[in-house]
Amino acid sequence: MSKLKDSEPADEELVKAINQNDHEAFKQLYYRYFKKLIRFAWYRVHVTQTAADLVQEIFFRLWIKRDKLNPAKSVKAYLYKSLNNSIINHSKLRSSHSASIENFSDEKILSDESGSDLKLDVENAINNLPEKLKIVYSLSRVEGYKYSEIAEICNISVKAVEKRMSQTFVLLRKILNG
Numbered sequence: 001m002s003k004l005k006d007s008e009p010a011d012e013e014l015v016k017a018i019n020q021n022d023h024e025a026f027k028q029l030y031y032r033y034f035k036k037l038i039r040f041a042w043y044r045v046h047v048t049q050t051a052a053d054l055v056q057e058i059f060f061r062l063w064i065k066r067d068k069l070n071p072a073k074s075v076k077a078y079l080y081k082s083l084n085n086s087i088i089n090h091s092k093l094r095s096s097h098s099a100s101i102e103n104f105s106d107e108k109i110l111s112d113e114s115g116s117d118l119k120l121d122v123e124n125a126i127n128n129l130p131e132k133l134k135i136v137y138s139l140s141r142v143e144g145y146k147y148s149e150i151a152e153i154c155n156i157s158v159k160a161v162e163k164r165m166s167q168t169f170v171l172l173r174k175i176l177n178g
Helices: 011-019 023-045 048-064 075-093 101-106 116-127 131-142 147-154 158-177
Strands: none
Touching (some): 011 023, 011 075, 023 048, 023 075, 023 131, 075 131, 075 147, 116 131, 131 147, 147 158
């Protein structure tokens, strides 16, 4: 499938090629989503290595189940949904669901222009959000997805995404303003 190397094929084309055991197509899909998925996972688990491990596992399972992939369905939604489920399972296995202060000192999400106290306050406020709100917020503000894309990834309506974002901002204001 040499034409995959020359241009940016659609996800659907990559999935069709992956169905046919095309390693190059799999590699392109991997590089297309790997960093975005790690950011999404890190935002939830707050440990870079754990985020990378969870994403690697998703791609490993995708390759194993490649013959069952449906090119007509969004592979992006499949990846995010699978990763979300893996994160939930990972969290259930851990005794503590909150990230430690040490992890925040090594990892940066907010810009350096903000004070470190504000960064920590915002991170803690986001971590205290309900899971559904945290996912939608992360996809929108960290990953930069449009509401329609988030709706597809989370398998909810665009109105539900809008409502969750609105709820998120209300809760964040309450948490941050004390």
